[in-house]
Structure formats: structure tokens, C-alpha cells
Amino acid sequence: KRKYFYSDANVDSRDPVQLNLLYEQAREAIIDGTHPVRQDDAVMFAALQIQVQFGDHREETHKPGMLGE
Numbered sequence: 001k002r003k004y005f006y007s008d009a010n011v012d013s014r015d016p017v018q019l020n021l022l023y024e025q026a027r028e029a030i031i032d033g034t035h036p037v038r039q040d041d042a043v044m045f046a047a048l049q050i051q052v053q054f055g056d057h058r059e060e061t062h063k064p065g066m067l068g069e
Helices: 016-032 039-054
Strands: none
């Protein structure tokens, strides 16, 4: 696994594979705590992650408890 950095000149911002690897590494680092973030940033990140996984909110399909609360 290659470590990518946002400022790394070797990361091609037009390459979806490299961008996905950068995203996955950042996500894992936030989740496992190796890259600490403020609580409000973690909440925003979680909200964006849910939207990526489930799409825009639709009341008819997205019911309370659907995330296993």
C-alpha cells in the first residue's frame, strides 16, 4: 500500500484510481483514529459518507432506524 498525501506531487488529480486510494486512506485514518479530527468535522464526514452510500434523502425509503441505531 502506497501512502498518498494531499500535497504529494505524484498524485494525479485526474486519475480516479489515485483519488479513490487517497480517499480510502483518509477515511480509514479518520475511522481508526490515526488522523484525529474535531467532532463537528467527524459528523460532517459521516453525513457525507452516508449520502455517498445511500444517496439523497428520500422520506419514503429512508426511515428512522435504517442505519441500525
